[in-house]
Amino acid sequence: MKKLRRSMLFVPGTSAAMLSTAFIYRPDSIMFDLEDAVSVHEKDAGRLLVFHALQHPMYRDIEKVVRINALTTPFGLKDLHAAVHAGADVIRLPKTDSPEDIYALETHLEAIEKACGRQVGSTRLMAAIESATGVINAVAIARSSPRLIGIALAAFDYVMDMQTERGDGTELFYARCAVLHAARAAGIDAFDVVWSDINDEQGFLKETDLIRRMGFNGKSLINPRQIALLHQAFTPTPQEVEQAKQVIEAASEGEKQGLGVVSLNGKMIDAPIINHAQTVLERAAASGLYH
Numbered sequence: 001m002k003k004l005r006r007s008m009l010f011v012p013g014t015s016a017a018m019l020s021t022a023f024i025y026r027p028d029s030i031m032f033d034l035e036d037a038v039s040v041h042e043k044d045a046g047r048l049l050v051f052h053a054l055q056h057p058m059y060r061d062i063e064k065v066v067r068i069n070a071l072t073t074p075f076g077l078k079d080l081h082a083a084v085h086a087g088a089d090v091i092r093l094p095k096t097d098s099p100e101d102i103y104a105l106e107t108h109l110e111a112i113e114k115a116c117g118r119q120v121g122s123t124r125l126m127a128a129i130e131s132a133t134g135v136i137n138a139v140a141i142a143r144s145s146p147r148l149i150g151i152a153l154a155a156f157d158y159v160m161d162m163q164t165e166r167g168d169g170t171e172l173f174y175a176r177c178a179v180l181h182a183a184r185a186a187g188i189d190a191f192d193v194v195w196s197d198i199n200d201e202q203g204f205l206k207e208t209d210l211i212r213r214m215g216f217n218g219k220s221l222i223n224p225r226q227i228a229l230l231h232q233a234f235t236p237t238p239q240e241v242e243q244a245k246q247v248i249e250a251a252s253e254g255e256k257q258g259l260g261v262v263s264l265n266g267k268m269i270d271a272p273i274i275n276h277a278q279t280v281l282e283r284a285a286a287s288g289l290y291h
């Protein structure tokens with residue numbers, strides 16, 4: 001079954017307290033951050049803390065993502081070594097502007113995997129797109145490596161690059177569409193931006209509703225209070241679950257009977273409808289609605 005990624009929680013790499021408790025909030029993925037949540041003076045300390053957190057047994061059953069610093073900084077390669085050696089599932093590359101950024105990362109990654117006895121290709125990647133250049137190159141980035149599980153739009157750096165500021169979402173309209181289309185064209189996940197005002201639940205829910213309807217798989221989050229709200233917004237209604245069950249049943253019945261085309265209540269069921277029904281059931285199962 002495809003891994004569900006609705007919530008990806010940023011945990012600052014230098015916060016020993018947050019690193020030691022983040023697993024209790026059960027986001028779909030935890031993202032240990034060595035980049036912008038960590039000051040340049042604390043990069044080594046953050047890397048060491050994250051190296052140990054990655055190996056903690058309480059994180060065994062949760063997808064572990066590490067946001068490294070760019071490889072053009074003095075920290076990026078050291079971050080990559082530490083993350084891969086400690087067993088990170090996914091490396092998130094910030095400020096990805098072109099496929100060449102991913103090729104460079106892959107070259108280092110392959111050497112590190114070989115050196116530490118990890119299967120080559122087992123470390124997956126995620127590219128964060130944070131600039132106009134990145135958005136323009138989104139399709140090439142999304143298609144640049146079979147290791148990629150998804151691409152994420154990063155609004156704070158993006159609006160700075162665009163010489164604007166965060167508002168009602170108009171400022172992200174083109175970038176969201178571009179990133180989402182690139183991800184879908186490449187067959188990988190698409191993640192929306194962080195919502196920074198943790199006390200503005202209404203604003204968060206409005207944005208979450210928009211990006212869910214657009215087709216994003218989930219969002220990057222900065223606070224555990226946002227997890228339940230996000231998961232609830234991605235939980236299908238009982239009617240949607242019932243409809244999805246009927247679609248899957250009708251499709252499997254049709255397959256047993258060798259029918260090329262199947263219909264349910266007069267409506268044709270094709271592959272996209274079946275895929276959507278499976279996603280609905282996965283989201284329902286993750287929320288405990290359907291077993």
Ligand SMILES: CC(C)(COP(=O)(O)OP(=O)(O)OC[C@H]1O[C@@H](n2cnc3c(N)ncnc32)[C@H](O)[C@@H]1OP(=O)(O)O)[C@@H](O)C(=O)NCCC(=O)NCCSC(=O)C[C@@](O)(CC(=O)O)C(=O)O
Pocket residue numbers: 009010011012017018019021022033036037094128130152153154155156157158193194198220222223224225
């Ligand atoms: C905002 C705030 C200070 C508020 O703290 P507060 O303490 O007031 O919050 P409370 O709700 O009171 O916390 C209740 C309990 O949860 C604990 N708790 C809170 N947050 C937790 C957490 N994240 N993980 C685990 N635990 C957590 C807390 O320790 C407490 O535990 P306890 O005391 O035991 O009860 C805090 O959340 C926080 O630091 N967030 C992470 C910020 C961050 O990572 N920024 C960088 C990533 S964005 C970026 O870089 C831009 C980007 O690059 C993005 C892109 O690329 O997508 C772009 O360009 O757009």
Ligand SMILES: [Mg+2]
Pocket residue numbers: 036094130154156157
């Ligand atoms: Mg950023």
